[in-house]
Amino acid sequence: MQKNIFILAIAFFIVNNLFGQTFNMSNTYVNTCTGKFYDDGGLASSYSANANIKMTICSDLPNREISVHFNSFDIENSYEFLTVYNGDSALAMYMFDSVTGTSLNGVTIQSIGTGCLTFVFTSDGSIQNSGWDADIECVLTCQDFSNSITVSSGSVNNSEISLCNNMPFYINLYGIYNNNDITYHQSDSTSIFEFAYNSNIYFGNNIYIDNIDSNSNHAVLTITDTNGCYISEYYTINFLPMININISSSNDTILLGDSIVLNANFFSDTIISQINNIFINNNVFFIPDGSGVSYESIINVNSNYNNNILDTNMIKSVCINMEHSYSGDTDIELKCPNGQSVLLKENSGSATFLGEPIDDDVNNIAGVGYDYCFTQISPIYGNMTNEANLYKYTFTDLAGNIYTDQDYFPSSTYLPINNFIGLIGCPVNGNWTLKVTDNISSDNGYIFNWGLTFDFSLFDMDTVFSTVFNSFWSEGNGSIIGSDSLNATGLPLDTGLFTYYYNTITNDGCTYTDSIIIFVDNVVFSEKLFNTVNSLNIYPVPTDKELYMQLDLIKPYDVNIEISDISGKIIKTLSFKNLQAGNNTVKEFIDFENGIYFLKIQIENESMTRKIIKL
Structure with a gap:
């Protein structure tokens, strides 16, 4: 039986390859889930000169996305272009705009929610390179899902994990599959969980972490479902106070x-400085060309400090990871929850670059972001207006373009345009907004993430402490x-x-x-009591029934005993006439309710009181 299956498998492989379809770039509409995709010259020849060709490839199976993997890709750089649209026409949103050179070599492009990809290829009349060789396949449409995290010691609030300082912890990871079984099955048992923290990657959805580092302040959770669809989320790690x-x-x-x-x-000692002092928004947003158009991103601060900013140094820094090809195009403003605002950067500096952008108005592919932090606490540079056009670099952008001696802002700390005194009185908790205004209808950029860092060591101790x-x-x-x-x-x-x-x-x-x-x-009472008693022992204490009192009298005395409850009410009295000198033992039954009582011994003008417990 095993031999027959093996032979059938070989036969299937041969037939499949014999009848595998080949599609050369042409003005056509194709429905398929398998085959080879070449430029219009096919496998053996170069593509045509002066070509302008549009071709659409769609999945021929329901609930499938079309996927094209470029095994090789080589067209004349900067003169010949391939644009890829997510849909069945060139009116759809493009996924790759005017790709040239070898940019798609080894790249897989997959439709998102449309099941179709449309390719538009243009060539010039001079040089024709080898073109491309690609494989077509269909994959199941990804079902959107999200994640959830709990920790054994600490808390999780949105994208912030607050951990108990220096305490190992368990972290439980879950997928939330709201679209499960629409096209395929999703579950935690079939998903792959990866949690990257402190230079380690932990696998599984129930993880024990004892490699704690209070200087490691971020983690990344990635969940990959059975269809290969994945989500990744960046988490900020805060370390809560160590209590002595x-x-x-x-x-x-x-x-x-x-x-x-x-x-x-x-x-x-660290109660305040380590409580929720860093807040980050990791949502990437595009800054397209505009004339006075503003774009906003929000961080919701939810800290243990419930009062207002009272000192400019309470805001340690506002950091932005971004790229943009024209500094003179943008204003960047920070607004606090009550609407007060300060300008971090103004539209000056002309063509000074931020990060490593792709300086092409047609190409909206993101470049490489640099970190820029605005602070009033010993910044390395002045404000960006004064620092523009002073520093140069040479780099190659992600589209292959080379820039030589280009003006740029180094990644570092800068003084804001406006003093943070404009934020005095702002509530700490609430929505903080980064507002970016694009002033010129040319050049664009991206903000990849931004964050606020507060110095809670300057805040009121009692306010935080009581909460x-x-x-x-x-x-x-x-x-x-x-x-x-x-x-x-x-x-x-x-x-x-x-x-x-x-x-x-x-x-x-x-x-x-x-x-x-x-x-x-184990000795209940043993002491020399004034002039009447050498020693006194009372036992057992506590007692459930009987109580013994041993008195070593110096000479014969009358002895009076009172037993009272904790309110002072006398419960019982005992009187003994003319007890002999030396050791005397008095036995008494304690037959009242369980509780605490006081036994007072009176001998002539001397008295002594002891506590007894009835169980």
């Missing part, structure tokens, strides 16, 4: 029946008879070592615990 706890007690050794007073306090903690005492093998957020009273019920715990829990779920151990002596 100190516990003290009134004594470290007590006698059975005595209570112990416990006190705790906690603090953190972060929930603290309480808990019993180990010791009994607590009263407590508040900082203090407790313990009453051990036996002799030996007893442990009391103090717990501090942040609103993000980070738990910090410290403990104290108290030793309880």
